[in-house]
Amino acid sequence: MAAGTGERRERKPPAASGVHLAAGAAVPSATAATQDGPEHTTRPMDYDAILLSGFGGPEGQDDVLPFLRNVTRGRGIPDERLEEVAHHYRHFGGISPINEQNRRLQAALQDALGRAGLDLPVYWGNRNWAPYLDDALAQAAEDGVRTMIAIPTSAYSSYSSCRQYREDWADALEATGLGATLQIDKVRQFFSHPGFIQPFIDGVREGVAAAIRDGHDASNIEVLFSTHSIPSDDAARSGAGLFTEVDGGGYAAQHLAVAEHVIAEAAPGTSWQLVYQSRSGPPIQPWLEPDINDAIGALDLGTAVLIVPVGFVSDHMEVMWDLDVEARETAERRGLWVARTPTPGTHPDFVQALVDLVQERIFARPTSRRSNTTTIGPWFDVCRPGCCENPRLGFKPAIAGLQP
Template identity: 50%
Template sequence: MNYDALLLVSFGGPESASDVLPFLRNVTRGRGVPEERLTEVAEHYYHFGGVSPINEWCRSFIDALRGEFATHRVNLPIYWGNRNWPPMLVEAVQQMAGDGVKRALAFTTSAYGSYSSCRQYLEDLSAARAAVGGSAPVIDKIRHFFDHPGFVQPFADKLRTAAAAIDDPANARILFTAHSIPVGMNDVSGPEGARYHDQVAETAALVRQAAGLDLPYDIVWQSKSGPADSVWLGPDINDHLKAIAAEGVSSVVVSPVGFLSDHMEVLWDLDIEAKQTAEELGLSYYRAGTPGLDPRTVTMVRELVAERVDGAPVKRLGKLPLWNPNDDGCCPARRPVGMGR
């Protein structure tokens, strides 16, 4: 299929202290989150000067990707739009329309399938296109890339490096972590056996295998942000740290496979909160890195583009089913009545 642009779609983040509360209001608009809760979360950002690293990462990633495209003669201009903070998606789509773009591919910074990590991006793209009007380009989302070598192998290398520092391997555990979602959302995030939880679990297994480690591991979850009485995927990483400390585990290495780069939920939830929990429990705590600007991850985007533009072979390490995220049934917002929990 012919495409004439690539759009990087990300979550967005504040770039100064004065941005923080307006950004959080954008993120939570329509959810009824009280202002005092936003003020509480804002302190996480203020701890880092009010700046989320995600926007700067996007700029650097686009620079690297433009170089990759130039080297391999991929003639696609790259645009960038965020869901929650400038540059906003509607601005990017307006610019694309003004430049004469007719059909674009969208690469989102989430590797997995669920409403919040997939369908919601599509809804925001649709809203941006509607706001621009009839001149807006068609925009197709690139497939989930949770098992692509350019995603798995950088995690594996960084896990291996972090694990090398463990002083007591006989009593160590790997914890693979990703953003928790409501159980009902997980239950409809894909076909049976290939849902969000299953995708994260496959990535974890692939990363451990590629790292060549035989340490036991667990899948844990972080960053729950919904009502206290709702059921989300668990166990929470802090609760699990307490459980394994009671079992006699003395060291943990945490690999945040749910995140493409070190953004706020990695820096605060893992490097501050989870690390503090581990220290209080007497656990040695090591945090493995994310792919970030790894050249293999940059190459991955070019290869994902080539799958759609040139019909290039699909590169993947896993065995779970893949599907077209642009289909109407992909990652619906709500659990249908009568489906399990």
């Protein structure tokens, strides 16, 4: 295995001021297969390595505030307000599980690549905490890597779940001075891949069966598919403008497509809804609703509540606190049966899906032969112009997509 290491520090790389553009290229710092910006690549590609990109998380009490400063950089949020969120981490000893989960995912992915006959080292770098992305890229370059395909640990289209990763790759390339020599492509958003969806199907089947074993009738079970809420304006700009008729844009449309497929496979006829969690913006700013706690509060007494964290790859803090603590408490206060299904984590089907996403780019697999199980997809290899941009933060350089 390979990973970005380097000296531990408390601050992520500064924002990029510009992005290298190869002569005549539309896509910054991309390989020859994607420089002209097709929605789906049609040329086989030899990559030197994989860049597993995580959100990052603190691994001790002293890390919590510096980590949150990184997450909120540029927003001018004072430490006293950050402490309102910090207590979620402090409740668990200041340790987010996300780094350890990504270590396990890195190892599982490396093993799966070997079994598939792909000799590609997996470098791991985080957006907001060590090991940082720039450390991972610097190590990769020192090892002789010149072309990478990046896998963000997020499945859907939105500013925070796609474009912000692309911006942070741009930051890391500028910080390391590697923008002209290290090329990075990214796998498509993988919400529609059957390997990502299968763990949720398994979880819903098992959760519904558990509720029935505990004496609940199938007609009284409510499945709540939960994902991170985002500002309504950001949601409207997600999905390359293809879902303007959907409340919540491409972000909501993609989640709804996954939820519909999961229910159809795991529990046909079971009542369900898409709900949101973890909103953090000012009260005057509209965010996607309903909040999961409000949805639980509106359910009939006697309902069995099955929470499915469909928006998340692993059990990071917002799953552990917002679902396992707050949402569970809301249900239990009302006397409702409640359970939560697992996230994909290192489920073998999910790990194999990541290998498949890399293979479809190496072999330039046509879209008709790509794994896809929802009514939407397969998604783009190269992000469309302006997709998921956040105008509130101003234009920021981003790679692996068409300008801006």
